[in-house]
Amino acid sequence: MRERLPLWLQDRCEVRPRAVAALGVVLLAAVGFAGQQYWSARPRAVTVPAVVAPGAVPAAATAPAGAPAAGVVAGGAGGAGGAARIVVDVSGKVRDPGVRRLPAGSRVEDALAAAGGVRPGTDTTGLNRARVLVDGEQVVVGAPAQPPPQAAGTGGGAGSGPGAGLGPGPLSLGSATVAQLDGLPGVGPVLAQHIVDFRTARGGFRSVEELRQVDGIGERRFADLRTLVRP
Known part of the structure; x- marks a missing residue:
C-alpha cells in the first residue's frame, strides 16, 4: 500500500530518527518540569519559634562586643x-x-x-x-526650721528685698512648704506649687541645679534663687 502512495505522502508518513529525538527531548523536559513542581509543592515541617517574655532577652545578646553585661x-x-x-x-x-x-x-x-x-x-x-x-x-x-513667709519682719520693709521673710541659712527644697517657697524672691504661690509638684514626682531634689527643670524658672530667676536654697 505504501508503494502506491505519492512520494510526498510517503515522506510525510515516514518516521525519521530526527523526529524521534526531538519528541524524546520534549517528553524529558515535560517530565522534569512536572517533577520540579511536585517537589516544590510537597508539605514541609515548620519549626515554631520559642515565645520570649517581655524583658527576658539576655543582656549579652543585645550588648555590643566588649561592653559589660547589664546584669553585672x-x-x-x-x-x-x-x-x-x-x-x-x-x-x-x-x-x-x-x-x-x-x-x-x-x-x-x-x-x-x-x-x-x-x-x-x-x-x-x-x-x-x-x-x-x-x-x-x-x-x-536639727537645722533651724524655716519661718513662714514675711515672718522675719512686720514693718513696711518686709518682703521688699531678696530673701525677705526667710530664716537663717538656705531654704531646703526637699522639705519646704508651698508657703515657705512663696516667700522666695520672684516665687509666687503658683510657682511654689510647681516646685512642690516637681519634688513629689522626682522624689526630692538631688542638687540645686535641678531647680532649672521646674516649669516657670528661667536662668535669671534661677540666678536669684541658687544661693537662697539647698537640696
Whole structure:
C-alpha cells in the first residue's frame, strides 16, 4: 500500500530518527518540569519559634562586643542581693552621723534609724520623716526650721528685698512648704506649687541645679534663687 502512495505522502508518513529525538527531548523536559513542581509543592515541617517574655532577652545578646553585661552592672550597683541601693549623708544631731547605704525607696526615717537615731531634745519639726530619699542627698537633723513667709519682719520693709521673710541659712527644697517657697524672691504661690509638684514626682531634689527643670524658672530667676536654697 505504501508503494502506491505519492512520494510526498510517503515522506510525510515516514518516521525519521530526527523526529524521534526531538519528541524524546520534549517528553524529558515535560517530565522534569512536572517533577520540579511536585517537589516544590510537597508539605514541609515548620519549626515554631520559642515565645520570649517581655524583658527576658539576655543582656549579652543585645550588648555590643566588649561592653559589660547589664546584669553585672546592676549587681555591682545593687550589692550581693541584686537590689538597687542609694547613698545618703546623715549629719547634724544624730548619734552616729555619716554616709549610709540604704535600699532604694527608703525614707528619711530609715536614714535616721541607720544613723543611730536622733539625739534627745532635738527639734525635728521641720524634718519630713516620711519623705522618700534620693541617691546622693544630705539629711541634716536639727537645722533651724524655716519661718513662714514675711515672718522675719512686720514693718513696711518686709518682703521688699531678696530673701525677705526667710530664716537663717538656705531654704531646703526637699522639705519646704508651698508657703515657705512663696516667700522666695520672684516665687509666687503658683510657682511654689510647681516646685512642690516637681519634688513629689522626682522624689526630692538631688542638687540645686535641678531647680532649672521646674516649669516657670528661667536662668535669671534661677540666678536669684541658687544661693537662697539647698537640696
